[in-house]
Amino acid sequence: MTLQKYSQAIKFNRNIIIAGAVAFFTGASVSQLYSGYDKNEFANSAVTLASEYSVYIPVFAFLFYMDNRQKYRDPATGKKNQALIKSDIKKLFATFSVSEVIFSVAKMASQSQLLKVESLEVYMAAMLSSIIAWTVFLIAVNLMAKIVKLFKHESENK
Numbered sequence: 001m002t003l004q005k006y007s008q009a010i011k012f013n014r015n016i017i018i019a020g021a022v023a024f025f026t027g028a029s030v031s032q033l034y035s036g037y038d039k040n041e042f043a044n045s046a047v048t049l050a051s052e053y054s055v056y057i058p059v060f061a062f063l064f065y066m067d068n069r070q071k072y073r074d075p076a077t078g079k080k081n082q083a084l085i086k087s088d089i090k091k092l093f094a095t096f097s098v099s100e101v102i103f104s105v106a107k108m109a110s111q112s113q114l115l116k117v118e119s120l121e122v123y124m125a126a127m128l129s130s131i132i133a134w135t136v137f138l139i140a141v142n143l144m145a146k147i148v149k150l151f152k153h154e155s156e157n158k
Contacts, residue, residue: 031126
């Protein structure tokens with residue numbers, strides 16, 4: 001088995017991790033800043049989650065586009081393969097829909113609980129909850145990508 005067989009999955013996960021790292025530090029900073037305005041753990045968790053998504057989604061979309069822009073063009077004609085684009089968008093939507101719900105629940109639940117720990121700084125609670133949620137998310141997103149066959153197309157004979 002070669003790495004070439006898994007190159008799309010590796011790039012996909014790399015993009016998730018890069019976007020996630022940016023969102024991770026954004027979330028920790030926002031959580032710490034928000035705690036100065038409001039002590040409500042649930043509100044802090046919700047604001048942190050929203051800030052993470054506002055960074056994660058555009059960063060991931062940009063990286064995914066950069067890695068795949070040639071994949072959707074016919075090398076002979078240079079035209080876009082609309083059917084392949086549509087198929088992959090449906091697969092990405094299915095993959096992320098389930099995985100993001102799992103991530104959101106894990107993030108909100110763990111952060112709101114960790115914020116109740118007196119000895120834990122607010123930014124640390126946000127970071128720990130992100131690590132917990134990302135662990136669960138990475139398992140879910142890769143399982144969903146496999147289920148919807150995100151990295152395999154009908155044109156491939158593998």
